[in-house]
Amino acid sequence: MESTVPQRQVYLSGKIVPESEAKISIFDSAVMLGDSLTESTRTFLHLPFRLDEHLTRLYRSLKVSRVDPGLSLGELKRITQDVLDVNLSRMGSDDDCWIVHNISRGLMKPGPSSSQTNAATVMIFTNHMDLRGWARYYTEGCHAVTSMSRAVPAQSLDARIKNRSRLFYTLADTEARLMDPDAQCVILDVDGYVSENKGGNLFAVIDGELVTPTTENCLAGISRRTALELADKIGIPIREARLQVYDFYTADEVFFTSTPYCIMPATKFNGLPVGDGKVGPVTNRLLAAWSALVGMDIVAQAQRQMT
Ligand SMILES: Cc1ncc(COP(=O)(O)O)c(C=O)c1O
Structure with a gap:
């Protein structure tokens, strides 16, 4: 037919x-x-x-x-x-x-x-927009795993140039999945600072403040900017900083941002629980604020695709 x-x-x-x-x-x-x-x-x-x-x-x-x-x-x-x-x-x-x-x-x-x-x-x-691969992470959180491959230094290719030369991102993703087939990669730069994911930016909630790497070593994500704007609007202090893996191990909450899923919580970082191992209140407030901004429940849309 x-x-x-x-x-x-x-x-x-x-x-x-x-x-x-x-x-x-x-x-x-x-x-x-x-x-x-x-x-x-x-x-x-x-x-x-x-x-x-x-x-x-x-x-x-x-x-x-x-x-x-x-x-x-x-x-x-x-x-x-x-x-x-x-x-x-x-x-x-x-x-x-x-x-x-x-x-x-x-x-x-x-x-x-x-x-x-x-x-x-x-x-x-x-x-x-197939959201099935991410849907369960909104409630369970994903496992963030550092890859062996490092980010290309800005001296060679500025990370703000959104380009399709993606071999190192693909390797980083593959390497993280060797540790956990379900992992989301966290790519460090050559100095050991956290940069980004193969298709997303990273955030940590540390002492009530929302912190994210500066764009020296990551793409200036539109979702990154949206998350910062929403946090500012709802009264969550924001800061851009150079961050190390230690900051993520000890953070209360961690999440990724990217165009398809907006915010993807991480509840494990290299095998350690993030905070209490559950999706945290700041992450959930930001997800709700994002849904209000776009006039639809972004989590519910992804979950409906699973039924
Ligand atoms: C390497 C990389 N970092 C971050 C992002 C997130 O950017 P945006 O929020 O604009 O989707 C992307 C998006 O594809 C990306 O490819």
Whole structure:
């Protein structure tokens, strides 16, 4: 029987086309070098959350990486909304989606130069927001485990550039899962300070204060900023600092932030219980504040996907 769900429509360098027609060259710099910049935005109630902030970060990543997307931020924003609109009918009323932007330097030319000589390859697609992998962590908390691989120093690649050269993140995730197949990795920088997770930022609650690593060694996450703003709004003191593993072992609460799950509590850190080993009150207050901000219960949405 033929599927009644219309085929996903994606944007590829100038056109919205059915997914099956979106093809890029094996010589694209994204494929050849992992040379591409990226953003992942999510929707709540089918509306993109903080799209302007995501696109601003994308344009900063592009500028620092010397990639010209050939489109203004305003044009890219309009196209993004078009891609979302054309796929809305594929989404259930209780569902949301990711909107992913990948922009590479374009086709590689053989020769000595790696600089951009062709038009950038611009890719935008939506993906169902599948929250099942994270749903139980809202109540149980996850296990945060430090990886062996260290973060690339900012002197080599500034962590604020959101890019797709992700081999070290993948290794860090794989290494943490050797300790616990269910682990979420915590990546340290070369000096031993806590940086980030392969796809999220880290927070600790220490003596009633919400503390997070500075962006010297981690991505300036949009969810990180949202958590800091919400904490400030509800009267939780906030601080950005260089943090060591000791600070996380002795913290009262620990959580990760990232676009899909917003806040993911950690109740174990390298095998030790975090605080009393339960999801803490500050984490729960922030989750409730986030739900109030977006007008829907983000935890309940993830839990409904489990039934
Ligand atoms: C390495 C890394 N750190 C942190 C984050 C969290 O950023 P955001 O809150 O903007 O999703 C991401 C998101 O994908 C990431 O890839």
